[in-house]
Amino acid sequence: MADILVYVPNSGKSAAETLTLGRSLGQVSAVAFDDSAASLAAEYGAAKVYRVTAEGADDYFVDPKASVLIDLAGRVGPDAFLLPGTDEGRALVARLAVALDSGFLTDVSGLDAEGTATQDIFAGATVTTSKITKGINLATVKPGAVNAEPAPAEPETEAVDAAVAETDKRVKIAERVDEPAGDRPGLAEADVVVSGGRGVGSAEDFALIERVADALGGAVGASRAATDAGYYPHKFQVGQTGTTVSPQLYVAAGISGAIQHRAGMQTSRVIVAVNKDVDAPIFGMSDFGVVGDLFQVLPQALEEIEKRK
Amino acid sequence: MNIVVLVKQVPDSGLARRLDEQLRVDRNGANNVMGELDEYAVEAALQLKEAHGGEVTVVTVGPDQASDTVRKTLAMGADKAVHVVDDAIAGSDALATSKILAAALGRLEYDLIVAGAESTDSGMGVMPHLLAARLGVPAATGVRKIELDGDGIKVEHQRDNGYDVLTASLPAIVSVWDTINTPRYSSLKGIMAAKRKPVETLSLSDLGIDPSEVGAGAAATEVRSATDRPERTAGQIVADEGEGGRALAEFLAVEKFI
Ligand SMILES: Cc1cc2nc3c(=O)[nH]c(=O)nc-3n(C[C@H](O)[C@H](O)[C@H](O)COP(=O)(O)OP(=O)(O)OC[C@H]3O[C@@H](n4cnc5c(N)ncnc54)[C@H](O)[C@@H]3O)c2cc1C
Ligand SMILES: Nc1ncnc2c1ncn2[C@@H]1O[C@H](COP(=O)(O)O)[C@@H](O)[C@H]1O
Numbered sequence: 192m193a194d195i196l197v198y199v200p201n202s203g204k205s206a207a208e209t210l211t212l213g214r215s216l217g218q219v220s221a222v223a224f225d226d227s228a229a230s231l232a233a234e235y236g237a238a239k240v241y242r243v244t245a246e247g248a249d250d251y252f253v254d255p256k257a258s259v260l261i262d263l264a265g266r267v268g269p270d271a272f273l274l275p276g277t278d279e280g281r282a283l284v285a286r287l288a289v290a291l292d293s294g295f296l297t298d299v300s301g302l303d304a305e306g307t308a309t310q311d312i313f314a315g316a317t318v319t320t321s322k323i324t325k326g327i328n329l330a331t332v333k334p335g336a337v338n339a340e341p342a343p344a345e346p347e348t349e350a351v352d353a354a355v356a357e358t359d360k361r362v363k364i365a366e367r368v369d370e371p372a373g374d375r376p377g378l379a380e381a382d383v384v385v386s387g388g389r390g391v392g393s394a395e396d397f398a399l400i401e402r403v404a405d406a407l408g409g410a411v412g413a414s415r416a417a418t419d420a421g422y423y424p425h426k427f428q429v430g431q432t433g434t435t436v437s438p439q440l441y442v443a444a445g446i447s448g449a450i451q452h453r454a455g456m457q458t459s460r461v462i463v464a465v466n467k468d469v470d471a472p473i474f475g476m477s478d479f480g481v482v483g484d485l486f487q488v489l490p491q492a493l494e495e496i497e498k499r500k
Numbered sequence: 501m502n503i504v505v506l507v508k509q510v511p512d513s514g515l516a517r518r519l520d521e522q523l524r525v526d527r528n529g530a531n532n533v534m535g536e537l538d539e540y541a542v543e544a545a546l547q548l549k550e551a552h553g554g555e556v557t558v559v560t561v562g563p564d565q566a567s568d569t570v571r572k573t574l575a576m577g578a579d580k581a582v583h584v585v586d587d588a589i590a591g592s593d594a595l596a597t598s599k600i601l602a603a604a605l606g607r608l609e610y611d612l613i614v615a616g617a618e619s620t621d622s623g624m625g626v627m628p629h630l631l632a633a634r635l636g637v638p639a640a641t642g643v644r645k646i647e648l649d650g651d652g653i654k655v656e657h658q659r660d661n662g663y664d665v666l667t668a669s670l671p672a673i674v675s676v677w678d679t680i681n682t683p684r685y686s687s688l689k690g691i692m693a694a695k696r697k698p699v700e701t702l703s704l705s706d707l708g709i710d711p712s713e714v715g716a717g718a719a720a721t722e723v724r725s726a727t728d729r730p731e732r733t734a735g736q737i738v739a740d741e742g743e744g745g746r747a748l749a750e751f752l753a754v755e756k757f758i
Contacts, residue, residue, distance in 0.1 A: 252640060252657065252666050253629070278625070278642050278659065285629035288595060294720025295595075297624045307724065312623075313517045318727050325720035361638035362672075365654070366665040377660055383757065407757060425644075425679050426660060431513065431620070432537065432678045434660070440757050450514050457732060461755055463748065469739070476732035479751040483740025491745025496758050499749065 193217030193304065196269040197237070198260060198283065202227040204380040205275035207339035209332045210235035213273050214342060216304055216328075221346070222263060224248065224256070229348070236342035245353040253279065254359035257286035263351070264291055264327075271302070271328035280331040293326020300336035302328065314431065314454030334379045335437035335458075370426065376410050378427060383409025383440045384456070386429055389416035390445020390466065390485060397423050399489055400444060406496045412436065412456075414446045430455035444485045448473030465489065501554035501648075503545040504610045506601065507538040507573055509566040510621040517621070522716070523723040524591055525621050527563060534569040537616030539576075539683040540676050544646055545614045546577045547681065552648055555579045557608060561589065561600050567699070574694035575686035581697070582608070586704040591716025594622070598630035600714060603707040605635060612653065613673040617642045628675040637673055640666045644679040 195213040199206045199221045210232060213219040220239040221232030232240045241263060248255035260283060264272055272287060274280035276298045288295040299308040306328050310319050323329065378384065385407060387400035397411070400423075404411045413423040415430060429436055431454040441459035446452060448464070448471055456462070457476060464477040465485045474480045481488050511517045511530030520526040534542075545556045558573040558581040560566050570581045584604050592600070605613065618625035625642075632639035645656040649667060657664045658677055686694075704711055712718060738747050752758050 252664070254638070281625045282629045282639075282641060285594075285626040286633050288626075289598070289630055289633035292595075294593065295626075296721060297626060311729070312519075312726075313621075314513065316517070316729055316731075317519065318729050319519070319523070319723050320725045321721055321723045323720060324722050358636075362640050362666050362668045364664050365667045367662065368665070369662040371661060379660065407752070426658065426662075440752075440755070454513070461757075462732070463751065465744075465748070469737075474737050475734050477737070478735035479748065480734070480737040481740050481744040481748050482737060483744045488740050488744040488748060491743075492748040492752075493745075495746050495749030496752065499753055499758050 193270040194267065195219045196264060196267060196272045197221050198274040198280070199223045199228040199232050200275060200277070200279060202231040203377070204339060205277060205332070205334040206231055207235050208334065208337040209273050209275045210237065211339050212302060212332055212337045213271070216271055216302065220267065220269070222260060233346050234341050234343055235339070236344045237346045238344065240346045240348045241351050242348050243351045243353055245355055247355050248353070250364055251355065251360050252362035252364055253282045253286070254362060255355045257283055258356060258359050259351070259353045260287060261290040262353070269327060271330070274331045276331035276333045284329060284331050287329055291326055291329070293329045294323035295329040296321055296323060297331045298333040299330045300333045302330060311458060314450065315457045370424065375404060378410045378412055378429070378434045378436060381410035381436070382438050383407045384412045384429070384436050384438045384459070385409050385442040385444070386412035386414065386446060387417055387423065387444050388414035388446030389420065391417060391422055394422045399486070402493060403442065403489055406493055407440070409438070409440070414452050443473050444489060446473055447471045448476065501548065501552050501612065502610045503548060503554060503556050504605065504608060504613045505538070505541050505545045505556060505558050505573065505578065506613065506615040506627065507542065507558055507560050507569055508535045508619045509533070509560065509562050509569040510535045510619060513620050519723070519726045522591070523726055527565070532565055532568065534572055535616050535620045537618060537620070537676065537678060540678050540680050541614045541616050542573050542576055542578060543681045543683040544676050546684070548612070548646065548648070557582065559601065559604050560584070561597055561604070563590070570699055571694050572686065574697045575690040576684055577690060579697065581699045582702060583699055584702045584707065586711070588704055588711035588715045591719060592714045593719040593721050594624055594626055594630060595720055596714040596718055598627060598634055600704070600707065600709060601627070602631055602634040603709055604702065605631070611670045613637070613671070615673065615675040617675045617677045628673045632673050637671050638668045639673040640668050641673070641675040642677060643674055644677050646674055646676070646680070
């Protein structure tokens with residue numbers, strides 16, 4: 192059976208998805224730096240957990256974790272090493288690739304036992320299959336692409352004590368500033384995303400988008416025109432230079448559907464649009480669209496949703 | 501302060517893009533432009549130079565036509581450029597490209613390397629960390645603000661639910677998101693001046709790289725097939741004549757979202 196290493200950064204959804212994909216390929220050994228990650232690994236069927244303690248690692252960017260993962264990969268010699276396709280995952284996969292002199296793929300939406308990976312390229316317009324021809328199957332997994340399925344196990348745990356080398360202390364995390372999204376799910380991980388664009392017209396009126404999102408248990412997103420105008424914080428931008436989302440339901444209100452926006456949402460399962468311009472490109476890709484003023488349509492929809500709940 | 505900016509020419513993401521018969525990004529049939537985030541990298545470098553002095557050098561690895569992108573950066577205000585071009589580079593994967601870029605960077609003196617957070621065509625967002633590994637230089641990536649801080653830099657690394665303030669010694673590599681600035685347009689004067697700015701064109705042999713180490717033959721990954729995803733088509737579009745909101749809720753109910 193193939194040996195699969197999986198980096199489990201936290202107990203988030205993309206970690207669970209990565210573990211699920213790993214399990215479909217062979218026997219999973221998870222690398223966890225904290226207890227929540229270790230319990231997630233158990234919940235998602237890891238046969239083994241490397242429970243790493245690296246005193247001080249959290250005070251530095253990427254390097255200490257990269258060194259731990261490189262050491263472990265060298266020691267274990269896995270057939271595949273999977274990481275969640277987050278910014279951290281991409282940074283780590285690059286470090287691993289150079290250290291192991293291995294080919295690698297980013298943002299795979301699937302990987303089979305023969306090592307054939309699928310990827311969405313050109314903003315989702317083209318699907319490719321690829322193979323790594325040198326080294327191990329080293330890849331990051333696209334968030335939302337795999338259905339996370341629990342498979343509780345009782346993994347063997349090996350404690351790994353790692354000291355942080357001086358050379359790994361060059362990029363210090365001087366301060367962490369959290370801007371919590373309240374009770375809403377994270378944008379990249381949400382099953383429902385309700386986004387507003389320039390058509391929302393002001394920061395105050397984004398409250399309407401938030402209310403729709405809350406009624407549907409979803410996250411709030413925004414187009415770049417909306418974030419640039421200061422209607423909503425930048426970190427909620429969906430699109431090519433923002434977050435890529437792939438929810439079950441994507442609601443676009445007052446968004447025209449520019450190609451850079453579509454790049455971040457066109458693999459959503461169901462797309463719904465509200466726009467007063469019948470020619471807005473967003474309608475061409477929507478499963479359901481209402482041509483109308485979002486300030487009429489959304490409050491009425493909200494009322495109806497509340498009624499039906 | 502010597503700043504190097506890494507820019508990559510890519511097919512315009514606003515137009516249809518495709519892979520060619522060899523399953524490589526089709527750059528001949530495309531309208532090629534500077535990588536979108538790379539414009540922000542150039543702007544960030546120019547602003548640092550304007551505030552602290554020094555020189556901005558642009559480095560690119562790409563085919564002949566990438567000289568258009570090089571010109572554009574010089575017109576924006578970069579001082580000089582290095583363009584690595586060699587037929588043997590075609591088909592290189594990210595690992596090989598990083599080898600070439602690292603060799604080109606090895607010939608330069610720099611305090612700071614600025615890149616885009618990800619390229620528009622591959623969207624991998626790995627090059628800065630591949631280079632960090634090869635050059636042994638610290639990397640602080642995905643940032644929305646760069647400041648000089650004593651002998652080092654202080655940046656804001658953007659993440660999903662906030663940001664981290666990172667400090668690093670120089671030389672260092674940073675990569676930037678589009679939240680960092682608004683790239684300038686090049687002036688007519690800038691475009692004229694660009695024609696006289698030095699562009700060094702280097703081949704693989706200038707960098708001491710054997711052609712067999714890069715290109716399609718050396719690639720550690722191989723694209724086996726490419727299929728166009730069927731374009732999404734419009735479903736039911738209704739005009740709101742007073743009942744649009746209810747129709748929307750009805751659709752959501754049928755689809756079991758409520
Ligand atoms: C390098 C680069 C990267 C980019 N990255 C991104 C990205 O990541 N994400 C992104 O979103 N964009 C991105 N863009 C910008 C993109 O090109 C568009 O400009 C942007 O998506 C437009 O946002 P919008 O649809 O909200 O605004 P607009 O295009 O102005 O559309 C507003 C829409 O709202 C409708 N409207 C107005 N009022 C109402 C109302 N009362 N009721 C209903 N409808 C109404 C209008 O009919 C219109 O269709 C990028 C651009 C570049 C160059
Ligand atoms: N061929 C190249 N030449 C110069 N810079 C590059 C090249 N490829 C990537 N880069 C830089 O690395 C960044 C990230 O690229 P990528 O890892 O391909 O997404 C880009 O925005 C560029 O700044």
